[in-house]
Amino acid sequence: MNIRCFPYKTLNMKKIRKKYQWIDIGEDARRQYIDAQATFTAWEDARKAASEVRGGMYWKRQGETEYLIRTSPGNAQKSIGPRSEKTEQIYRNFTARKAEAEQRLADLTSALERQQRMNRALFVGRAPRILIDILNKLVKVGLSEYFTVIGTHSLYAYEAAAGVGFGEAAALATQDIDLLLDTRKRLSFITQMTTMGTSMLKLIQKVDPTFRIRDDQKYTAVNSKGFEVDIIRREPKDGDPHPLRLTDEDDEFYAVPARNAGLLLDGPRFSAMIIATTGHMARMNTISPAAFVRFKRWMAEQPDRDPMKRQRDILQANMVEELIVEYLPHLQQ
Structure with missing residues (x-):
């Protein structure tokens, strides 16, 4: 498969034999x-x-x-x-x-x-409280339209919509949230950040003041408990600035280009209310379950993919595919 693209055709999701516990x-x-x-x-x-x-x-x-x-x-x-x-x-x-x-x-x-x-x-809830707080903070300051949740945390939206929970603990095991920045809206994003007179890091620190930008990974902020926030972007195109620093503040995120992130940016969206173990609620805007399956399978095929991450990619793709077939058949397209 071409490393720069993966097919956006309808998944072949015929009735499959149940493999996972829900x-x-x-x-x-x-x-x-x-x-x-x-x-x-x-x-x-x-x-x-x-x-x-x-x-x-x-x-x-x-x-x-x-x-x-x-x-x-x-x-x-x-x-x-x-x-x-x-x-x-x-x-x-x-x-x-x-x-x-x-x-x-x-x-x-x-x-x-x-x-x-x-x-x-x-x-009712299974999502971590810090995830809820970050999503609600983005909504409160009017920035939610610029970010899409991708990666493992998307599973909380899928299981919430299905009314079941993923039974494989390994599928949900993660200590970071990936936020895909819509660089097509970067000018309005910069204008809004300038009007607020703040930085993305300072906003995240209002959720947890212990967040700090990693010295070796400027697109990642980590808190005192090891939870990370990663800012992802599509590969530079159409005049996208590179490198892309979110604001001119001294201590600030740089958005890291990710292979094929542009396809996720242009692809179908999915939105669901998710609930934390504390009962708190937030809206998660993420990619469609079918797009998640395709992307995870593509990632697992990359020769430079870490073997342990590859195993989790396959597990997540298989589980979400089965979830669609069993509980969300209207989302197969």
Whole structure:
């Protein structure tokens, strides 16, 4: 197989004989996941609505005239216009919409906390808490659209959607999360990071202040417990800068080019709510299960692949393929 590409055709997933053991989470846990997912989805919508009315409006007198001023969360100010019937209506609509959005978000946040406790009580979640916290941090600061989770942690999204758990502990054994940066959006990413006045490392350190960039691997940050965050990118093309440093901050990630990462970037996506062992929830945006299978098989065929990693590639590919056939047949394409 050409080392620079792998086929994106439909997998040949005919009915296969079951080979792996799956963890049955039970009917109570499955019902709880469905209830928690409904609340979580409503909370996501409420959070988006509340974000659209962040900041405020007030009347400011200049000379003999009052002007309606719109303020941003960063306290930037913009004049809407002089006081009139039109601007008064704008003010009333905004304040009513803001109050309603904030109240709905507060109510759903309380409901989400109740679902979190139920998740924990019924042992619904399996993902590590730090994974949940990192994903939620990216959403909170508006960066989730620039990153796709790839690699072993994607399995938590697949098993959550299937309503079962992977029975092979070796398949989920990892101490790092791979975040694929969408370099096609690098200009807007840089603009947003500049506006926030921070670095990617500092954002990750808000999740765990012990994260540090590795001296020998500038695309990796590791915390005091050995958990790593890797920033991956596609191979340079279409004017991509190389090397690619995420911001101009002194201590910052460099995104490392990965073979065939561009195909994952352009390929089909998959999204699911995942739950930590603590009951906390987050949305994971990753690649489709079928793309995961193809990519892992391709990786296992590379002559320079570490033998132990090759064995895990094959195990993961086989398990996800069986998961699709048995539990997610609509995702075979």
